[in-house]
Amino acid sequence: MSDFTTKALHSGYDAADHNGAIIPPIHLTTTFESDSPGGYEYSRSGNPTREALEKALAVLESGDYGLAYSSGSAALANIAALLAQGEEILFSSDAYGGTYRYITKVLAPQGIGHKISDFTDLAATAKVLASAPVKIVWAETPTNPLLKVADIKALAELAHRHGAILVVDNTFATPVLQRPLELGADVVAHSTTKYVNGHSDSTGGALITSDAKLYERLKFLQNAIGAVLSPFDSWLTLRGLRTLELRMDRHVGNAQRLAEVFRDSGKFTQVYYPGLFTGEQGKIVRQQMKGPGAMISVELDEKYDVQRFLKALKLFPLAESLGGIDSLVDHPATMTHASVPAEERAKIGLTDGLFRISVGIENEADLVADVEQALDKLVTARV
Numbered sequence: 001m002s003d004f005t006t007k008a009l010h011s012g013y014d015a016a017d018h019n020g021a022i023i024p025p026i027h028l029t030t031t032f033e034s035d036s037p038g039g040y041e042y043s044r045s046g047n048p049t050r051e052a053l054e055k056a057l058a059v060l061e062s063g064d065y066g067l068a069y070s071s072g073s074a075a076l077a078n079i080a081a082l083l084a085q086g087e088e089i090l091f092s093s094d095a096y097g098g099t100y101r102y103i104t105k106v107l108a109p110q111g112i113g114h115k116i117s118d119f120t121d122l123a124a125t126a127k128v129l130a131s132a133p134v135k136i137v138w139a140e141t142p143t144n145p146l147l148k149v150a151d152i153k154a155l156a157e158l159a160h161r162h163g164a165i166l167v168v169d170n171t172f173a174t175p176v177l178q179r180p181l182e183l184g185a186d187v188v189a190h191s192t193t194k195y196v197n198g199h200s201d202s203t204g205g206a207l208i209t210s211d212a213k214l215y216e217r218l219k220f221l222q223n224a225i226g227a228v229l230s231p232f233d234s235w236l237t238l239r240g241l242r243t244l245e246l247r248m249d250r251h252v253g254n255a256q257r258l259a260e261v262f263r264d265s266g267k268f269t270q271v272y273y274p275g276l277f278t279g280e281q282g283k284i285v286r287q288q289m290k291g292p293g294a295m296i297s298v299e300l301d302e303k304y305d306v307q308r309f310l311k312a313l314k315l316f317p318l319a320e321s322l323g324g325i326d327s328l329v330d331h332p333a334t335m336t337h338a339s340v341p342a343e344e345r346a347k348i349g350l351t352d353g354l355f356r357i358s359v360g361i362e363n364e365a366d367l368v369a370d371v372e373q374a375l376d377k378l379v380t381a382r383v
């Protein structure tokens with residue numbers, strides 16, 4: 001079974017164990033008879049529907065073990081619970097705002113330090129690693145929202161050389177486009193809320209690894225902390241996985257086209273999209289990704305009125321989140337990244353004029369027409 005969709009349809013669940021049912025059942029039970037055939041006891045510690053998803057995620061990420069959580073943030077909290085006081089976590093300079101918030105506002109008061117680095121600069125990252133007791137490197141690639149790509153193979157080697165594990169947040173790329181464990185990462189993290197479930201109707205998270213010892217500890221923490229994915233959400237996410245490859249094809253095709261429309265309009269000072277990257281960043285995209293993803297961040301020329309543009313868009317509602325079938329637009333400075341202080345945002349180039357677009361699976365021509373009519377309304381300068 002080499003094809004992604006074939007694997008997605010057949011991993012994690014065997015119909016023969018369930019009266020031949022092609023679709024996995026949802027096991028809403030919280031408890032199980034003692035000596036149940038699957039060895040289940042209580043749904044927080046193990047549930048067959050969640051386990052079906054965990055196994056499928058592991059196969060699709062080329063890992064041996066999967067763990068599903070109640071959100072991507074819960075996945076971060078669980079892995080961060082590996083750290084003891086005095087140890088540190090190093091993370092990407094423009095990570096998701098909630099990741100920044102958890103590390104700086106929850107871990108820091110517990111005596112767990114952190115460092116921030118731009119992982120596109122490996123020499124600077126090596127210096128940080130040499131100067132601090134970093135045990136976990138948490139790398140988003142592409143990053144949220146500036147879409148920077150880190151060389152996973154090189155970063156894994158660097159982290160290992162300094163006694164740290166590399167966790168790659170693969171939310172933006174998905175295992176269809178990028179498989180960090182194959183490149184040397186120790187753990188893959190997901191907000192399954194995004195592309196993996198893909199329908200904006202379930203909040204969830206996951207960790208995947210092939211390290212048996214690490215898995216045992218994470219499995220213990222999953223049960224002890226208790227932020228597990230519910231059976232119903234596990235079922236929804238399993239269903240989402242089955243069409244992930246098909247959806248990603250369409251997401252990526254639409255995004256590539258829209259990124260070109262933004263670039264060619266001449267109305268943006270920046271268009272960040274891995275499919276348009278050249279130089280070293282473009283090389284890394286081609287080396288480690290099967291496609292450039294479907295997130296675009298753009299900065300409108302300041303002579304135009306951002307609000308006017310956003311209001312004119314009909315197919316891109318202003319909303320948090322990403323990775324669902326519907327296109328969305330987000331204003332990071334006031335929404336997803338509002339918890340990152342303004343000085344930090346300025347340092348990394350996350351300006352107030354930046355907005356982030358999650359390109360959905362609508363008809364490409366409809367999306368292009370919508371963007372073009374909104375751009376046409378920008379002929380007049382800011383009033």
Ligand SMILES: Cc1ncc(COP(=O)(O)O)c(C=O)c1O
Pocket residue numbers: 071072073074096098099140144169171172190191192193203204205321
């Ligand atoms: C890249 C990335 N990682 C993690 C998260 C956190 O996931 P959740 O919202 O499921 O807690 C998000 C949320 O937007 C994200 O964009």
